Amino acid sequence: MKLDLDIEKRLGSFSLRMKTDLSGERIGIFGASGSGKSTLVHTIAGLTAPDSGEIHLDGTCLFSSRKRINIAPEQRRIAIVFQQAMLFPHLGVKANLLYGYRRSRPENRKVNPEALIEVLNLQDLLNRGVNNLSGGEKQRVALGRAVLANPRLLSMDEPLSALDDSLRYQIIPYLKSVSEEFRIPYLFISHSLSEMQLMADQVLVMTNGNLTIKSTPDDLARAGMARSPRGYLNMLRLGNALFRDGLYHYPWGSGALIVSDGKTDGESLFELSSRDIILFKKNPEAISARNMLECRVADMFDSDGRKGVVLESGGSTLVAEIVRSASVELGIAPGSTMFAAVKASAFRRLG
Amino acid sequence: MKTTRHVMQRFVIALFALMMTTPPAMAGQLNISAAASLKEAINEIADKYTAKHAGTTFVKNYGASGAIAGQIENGAPADIFISASTEWMDYLKNKSLVDRSSQKPFAYNALVFAGTTTKKVSGMKDLAGLDKIAIGSPKSVPAGEYAMEAMKKSGIDRQLTAKLVMAKDVRECLTYAEMGEVDGAFVYRTDALQAKKARILFVVPEKLHTRVVYPMALTVTGSKNAEAKSFIAWLQSGEAKSVLKKYGFELK
Amino acid sequence: MNLSPQDFTAIWLSMKIAISATALSLPFGFTTAWLMVFRNFRGKVLLEVLVNLPLTLPPVVIGYFLLLFFGRNGWGGTLLKTAGIEFIFTWKAAVVASATVGFPLLVRSIRLGMESIDRQLLQASRSLGAPWYDTLATVVLPLSFRGMIAGSSLMFARSLGEFGATIIVAGNIPGVTQTIPLAIYDYASSPTGTSMALSLCAVSVTLSVAILLLHEVIGKKLEIRRSE
Numbered sequence: 014m015k016l017d018l019d020i021e022k023r024l025g026s027f028s029l030r031m032k033t034d035l036s037g038e039r040i041g042i043f044g045a046s047g048s049g050k051s052t053l054v055h056t057i058a059g060l061t062a063p064d065s066g067e068i069h070l071d072g073t074c075l076f077s078s079r080k081r082i083n084i085a086p087e088q089r090r091i092a093i094v095f096q097q098a099m100l101f102p103h104l105g106v107k108a109n110l111l112y113g114y115r116r117s118r119p120e121n122r123k124v125n126p127e128a129l130i131e132v133l134n135l136q137d138l139l140n141r142g143v144n145n146l147s148g149g150e151k152q153r154v155a156l157g158r159a160v161l162a163n164p165r166l167l168s169m170d171e172p173l174s175a176l177d178d179s180l181r182y183q184i185i186p187y188l189k190s191v192s193e194e195f196r197i198p199y200l201f202i203s204h205s206l207s208e209m210q211l212m213a214d215q216v217l218v219m220t221n222g223n224l225t226i227k228s229t230p231d232d233l234a235r236a237g238m239a240r241s242p243r244g245y246l247n248m249l250r251l252g253n254a255l256f257r258d259g260l261y262h263y264p265w266g267s268g269a270l271i272v273s274d275g276k277t278d279g280e281s282l283f284e285l286s287s288r289d290i291i292l293f294k295k296n297p298e299a300i301s302a303r304n305m306l307e308c309r310v311a312d313m314f315d316s317d318g319r320k321g322v323v324l325e326s327g328g329s330t331l332v333a334e335i336v337r338s339a340s341v342e343l344g345i346a347p348g349s350t351m352f353a354a355v356k357a358s359a360f361r362r363l364g
Numbered sequence: 365m366k367t368t369r370h371v372m373q374r375f376v377i378a379l380f381a382l383m384m385t386t387p388p389a390m391a392g393q394l395n396i397s398a399a400a401s402l403k404e405a406i407n408e409i410a411d412k413y414t415a416k417h418a419g420t421t422f423v424k425n426y427g428a429s430g431a432i433a434g435q436i437e438n439g440a441p442a443d444i445f446i447s448a449s450t451e452w453m454d455y456l457k458n459k460s461l462v463d464r465s466s467q468k469p470f471a472y473n474a475l476v477f478a479g480t481t482t483k484k485v486s487g488m489k490d491l492a493g494l495d496k497i498a499i500g501s502p503k504s505v506p507a508g509e510y511a512m513e514a515m516k517k518s519g520i521d522r523q524l525t526a527k528l529v530m531a532k533d534v535r536e537c538l539t540y541a542e543m544g545e546v547d548g549a550f551v552y553r554t555d556a557l558q559a560k561k562a563r564i565l566f567v568v569p570e571k572l573h574t575r576v577v578y579p580m581a582l583t584v585t586g587s588k589n590a591e592a593k594s595f596i597a598w599l600q601s602g603e604a605k606s607v608l609k610k611y612g613f614e615l616k
Numbered sequence: 617m618n619l620s621p622q623d624f625t626a627i628w629l630s631m632k633i634a635i636s637a638t639a640l641s642l643p644f645g646f647t648t649a650w651l652m653v654f655r656n657f658r659g660k661v662l663l664e665v666l667v668n669l670p671l672t673l674p675p676v677v678i679g680y681f682l683l684l685f686f687g688r689n690g691w692g693g694t695l696l697k698t699a700g701i702e703f704i705f706t707w708k709a710a711v712v713a714s715a716t717v718g719f720p721l722l723v724r725s726i727r728l729g730m731e732s733i734d735r736q737l738l739q740a741s742r743s744l745g746a747p748w749y750d751t752l753a754t755v756v757l758p759l760s761f762r763g764m765i766a767g768s769s770l771m772f773a774r775s776l777g778e779f780g781a782t783i784i785v786a787g788n789i790p791g792v793t794q795t796i797p798l799a800i801y802d803y804a805s806s807p808t809g810t811s812m813a814l815s816l817c818a819v820s821v822t823l824s825v826a827i828l829l830l831h832e833v834i835g836k837k838l839e840i841r842r843s844e
Contacts, residue, residue, distance in 0.1 A: 060739050086742040087750075099740045103758040112754075113744030162744045434807030455807065496705055501788070504806035529705060530788035530802055544688060545705055545787070 014038060014166060014198035020056055020066035020076075029053060029063075029222040038198040039189075041213025041230060043206070049222040050202045054168045057200070058093055059086035070165065090121070092164035096171040098151035100143040106154055107139050113162025121163045124195045132194060133157050133187055149180040153187060160191050167192065167199040173208060182282050182364030185211050206234055206241075207284065210248050238287060238334055239317035245287035245332045249360075252280035260303060260357055266326030271303040273357040282363040287334035289359035292322065293352040294343050304355040306331075310347050313340070320345075324353055392419040394592055395441045397432045399448035399506065399578065400533040401473070401552045405611045406446075409604050413595060420591055428533040430504025436461055436583065443586030444596055446470050446578055448534075449506035453579040463587035470580040470599060472614040475510050475568040478556040479541045479548025485565040488518040488572070491527075498529045498540040498549035506576075507534040511550035514572035538562070552576065554612040618815045625791050626799035627819055633707060633795060634775035637714035638768050641722050645767060649726035650756065654738075671720040675780025678716055682709070682785040710786035710793045714778045718771035725770060729763020730756065762838055769831035773824055796820050 016035040022028065029049040042050050055061045057068060059075065062083050068076040070091075075084045092113060100109050114126060130136055133153050138146065143154065152172060159167055169188070173181040189212065192199050201212045209216055209230040216233055218226035226233070238245040251263035254275050261275025275281065296305065308324035308331070315321070320340040322333045333353060335345075345351065398406050403426045410422045425432065425440070429447040433455050436442050445462060447453045456462045477485065484490060491497060500508030508531075515521040531537040534551050541549035541562040548565055556564045580599060586592040598604060605615055648667060652660065670678055686692040686703050696703050703709055733756065741751040779797040786793040788802060800816045803809030 055739075058739075058743050060742065085747065086739075087745045087747045089743075090745070091743060093740065093743045095736055095740065097736070099734065099736045101737060101741075101755060103755075112741070112746075116745035116750070158744065428805060430806045430808075434805075437807050495702070496787075496789070501802050501805060503802055503809055526789070526791045528789060530790065530794070530798075532805060540787075 014040075015069075015071050016040075016057070016166070017067070017069040018057070020063035020068060022052060022056060022061070022063045024052065027052075027222055029056075031224050033217070033224055033227065035215070035217070037215050039192065039212060039214045040198075040200050041209045041216040042200060042202045042219060043204065043209055043216050043233070044219035045204055047221075048219040050219055051170055052222075053219070054093065054170050054200065054202060057166075058091045058168055059084060059089045087116070090117075090163070090165045092159035092162045092167055094152070094155050094159045094167065094169040094172045096175050098148075098155040098175075100146075100151055100154055100158070102144055105140065105142050106135070106146075109143060109154055110135070110139075110157050110161055113158060113164075117163045124160055124163050124197075126161060129157055129160055129191070129195070132191055148176050149184060152176065152184055156184075156187065156191060160195060160197060164197060167197050168202070169199055170202045171204070172201075173203070174205075179364050181208070182211075185282075185364075188212065206230065206237070207246055207248065210234060210246070211282075235314055235321055235332065236316060238321055238332075239319040243286045243288070244334045245321060247285040247287065247331050249283045249285060250280055251275075251283055266306070266308075266329040268306060268326065270306075270355075270360070271357045272360040272362075274360065274362045276362075284361040284363055285331070285355065285359060287321065287332045289355060290324075290331065290333035291354045292333055292335060292339075292343065292345070293354060296352050297354070300354055301356075302354040303357040304353070306353045306355070308351055308353055310345055310349050310351055312347055313345065322351070324351060392591060393421050393423060394589070394595055395423045395425070395443045395586075396446070397425045397427075397436060397440070397442040397444070398446040399429045399432075400426045400535045401448060401507070401555055402426070402446060402471075402578065403535070404558070405471075405554075405608055405613065408607050409599065412603060412607070413598055417591075417594075420595070426533075428500060428505040430455075430506075431532070434504075441585070442583050443589050443592040444580060445583055446580040447506070448473075448576065448578055449509065449574075450577065450579055451506065451509070453581060456581075456583075460584070462581040462583050464581070466587060466593075466596060467579055467581040468596075468600065470578040471608050472578070472616065473576040474553040474570070474614065475507065475514065475550060475573060475576060476553045476556050476564045477548050477566050477568060478538070478551055478559060478562045478564045479546065480544045480562050481547035481565075483547065485548060487566055488514065488520060488568070491515075492520055492523040494527065494547040496529055496546040497524065497527050498531050498537045498546040500534050500537055500550075501530040501532065505531070505533055507537065507550060507552060510573040510576060511568070513574065514550075514568050517572045557612045617818065618811055619819070620812065622790055622794075623799060623812070623816055623819075626794050626796050626816070627823075629707070629710075629791075629793070630776050630795040630797075630823075633710045633714055634772045636711045637718060637775045638722075638771050640711060641715045641719055641771060642764065642768065645719060645722040645726055646757075646760065646764065649723050649730055649760075649763075650752065652723070653727055653730040654756075667723050668720050670717050675717055675778065676784055679713060679781030679784030682713060682716065682781060686712075686785065704785060705787040705789060705793065707786070707793055710782050710795065713781035713785050714771075714775035717778055717781055718774040721770040721774055722767035725767030726760055726763040729760045729766070733759050762835060765831065765834050765838075769827055773827050776820065776823055776827075 019032045021030050029052050044050050056063050063076060065078040074082050075089055076082060133156065135153060135157055138150060173184060203209060213230050216228055216230050217224055234245050251265060251270060254261040254263045254277050256277050261272045262269045263272060306326055308326040310322055311325040311330060312323040313320060318337060320335050320337050322335060322345060324331045324333060396406065406424060414420055429449060429452040433452040436445060436456060437459060445456065457464055483494060499511045502508040502512045515524055529540060529546055531540060534555055537549040538551050538555050538559060540546045542559055582592055582596055608615065652664060684690050737755055738751055741755045777797055782795065783798060788794055788798045796816055800813050803813035
């Protein structure tokens with residue numbers, strides 16, 4: 014997907030200004046509320062027109078103030094997943110799902126409804142009305158509806174913000190698998206960096222209507238490590254746990270991660286703060302923390318006076334956070350071997 | 365404060381008392397309730413009377429005779445009642461609201477069909493070819509009752525359903541005819557003579573309806589009023605009769 | 617209860633005129649409400665004032681204006697005359713009189729319903745491939761049903777009671793334009809007609825109650841279907 018933007022829009026005292034070229038399949042737009050994320054999505058989708066500028070998607074001009082082109086939203090094939098699902102209350106689940114599908118051109122239909130219903134697990138909901146669905150069910154239907162419209166681009170405007178934590182991370186796999194399976198690129202808007210880390214390959218950071226940073230979620234997380242209240246959050250997708258002595262042993266890297274709040278069935282997503290990893294130069298042998306991982310320092314980075322240490326073991330990585338003096342004291346450098354201690358209770362299971 | 369509250373209370377009471385009292389009948393005021401078709405004639409006759417009897421003033425109420433009878437029945441002030449048919453006089457007589465001994469015929473009239481239509485209308489049978497005909501509502505307007513009588517007697521009443529526009533009195537009929545909203549209306553000759561645009565298309569044959577007579581009488585209240593008695597006597601005078609003649613009323 | 621054949625005709629006429637007036641006004645009412653809620657244009661305020669005007673004007677004034685416009689010397693009248701259509705003092709005039717007086721009530725109700733439609737639903741519809749008229753028909757219209765029903769009931773009820781404008785522009789013609797209120801007026805002018813008038817009044821009240829009940833029932837049904 015290739016999206017070229019050069020737009021300006023003023024809304025009262027707020028003004029949006031963006032000039033950038035994007036290419037990729039999973040692009041995130043990150044920023045605080047009021048930074049202009051929604052306005053940006055609305056202009057790309059054609060729901061409001063910029064005051065001036067140009068928008069090109071995969072070579073097609075969607076908007077040009079100079080040439081007086083403004084393609085109507087229904088012709089842009091950019092489907093939106095809203096924060097509040099926005100399912101049509103007077104239609105049932107099936108009718109909602111097929112709303113966009115019925116209006117798409119047969120030659121554009123590359124998403125198969127049955128396949129999608131299976132991927133999103135919607136079989137049991139098909140004959141129900143939409144008003145008594147749970148938040149998670151609604152969002153899955155909303156996602157299905159948007160994808161079934163066979164869009165060129167999927168715009169997800171904070172689709173998870175209205176859901177509670179456990180639900181949020183259950184839906185993320187659906188979002189990703191749908192995009193991969195049906196090869197539909199997406200713009201993912203959120204104010205949560207964790208969600209960005211899971212969903213996007215690149216991130217655009219918006220502040221006060223302007224594009225301030227263009228980066229990857231990981232780099233962004235690393236750069237903000239010191240300022241963030243919980244440091245850098247390592248997102249770990251772990252599965253195939255063995256339950257022994259009241260703890261869950263997940264294979265990871267060349268060894269295993271021992272977690273107190275785990276599950277034996279299926280995969281789970283865990284969050285581990287960089288600040289919960291203590292580094293030892295030598296294996297302390299007797300330690301209450303159940304995890305003692307021997308790792309190689311793959312990389313180090315600075316973050317506002319702290320040091321981030323990227324630890325590697327059997328191909329998997331973890332980022333630990335220490336103060337600069339500690340890194341000097343322990344003589345940590347890329348290539349050195351370190352022992353990382355993590356308590357079993359430090360892993361927070363997300364979904 | 366205390367004194368202002370006192371003043372306010374007094375004021376409210378006074379206002380209330382004022383609203384509750386009815387103004388006493390002014391000495392020399394006569395209430396006349398008469399059929400709508402008599403309006404101009406009675407106005408002139410009353411003026412002539414006042415010229416001679418300076419102390420008498422008139423409050424006149426014109427309308428459909430049935431409606432007026434209903435008003436009197438419900439207590440509306442009236443000293444003299446003049447109806448356009450005997451029906452409504454009898455109605456009040458049966459309710460003992462008029463003084464029977466004072467009843468006398470005041471005038472007579474003819475029923476005509478008047479309008480602005482260009483269609484050929486020379487008699488009752490031509491009415492079936494018209495679109496709309498105004499008549500006073502027979503439930504309360506004598507002119508409408510006479511008209512219905514005539515329609516029934518000439519056998520055309522069935523053909524005319526859905527063409528009849530009900531008016532609240534004979535003057536409203538005339539207005540409908542004048543404005544051209546209807547092809548024509550059943551009014552009295554005296555009303556038609558006042559018309560500006562409508563003209564008399566034909567006179568309804570007398571044999572088709574009861575004679576149009578205007579009985580007049582004193583109401584029970586009026587019978588206790590010397591001025592009322594004096595006025596009703598004057599209504600039979602030569603002067604009054606010449607006014608009636610002027611407006612086209614028949615005197616016998 | 618004391619009803620003459622003419623009274624039954626009046627009842628039948630009242631129903632016929634009320635239903636026609638409501639049916640006639642619905643498309644205009646819906647369009648007007650849609651314009652006022654979802655569109656911005658110059659002169660919108662003027663439209664709002666015009667739509668609400670019949671609410672504040674005495675019905676006889678409305679009747680008189682209709683008479684001026686549709687009478688033999690008015691624009692509408694001459695137009696209809698060339699088309700050979702009779703209007704003044706026919707049941708058509710009664711329908712238009714009722715429609716005019718009831719229109720603001722209809723628009724108001726539909727507006728209220730429309731205003732509660734989340735704009736994002738319309739955005740969703742557009743982004744899923746529906747042009748504005750498709751969105752109007754498949755999203756706005758269904759979600760306006762409640763408002764339309766509420767407005768229609770109000771309009772129907774108002775129509776049943778319409779007197780001032782009707783008597784001026786349609787006249788009191790038994791069998792043609794004499795609706796229940798006009799028939800009651802006819803009876804009420806005569807001192808002997810009070811019992812007949814009361815019978816018709818009772819019918820009038822019964823009809824109004826019936827409509828209000830029906831309105832509630834339909835409203836509940838729509839509510840139930842929504843929450844399945």
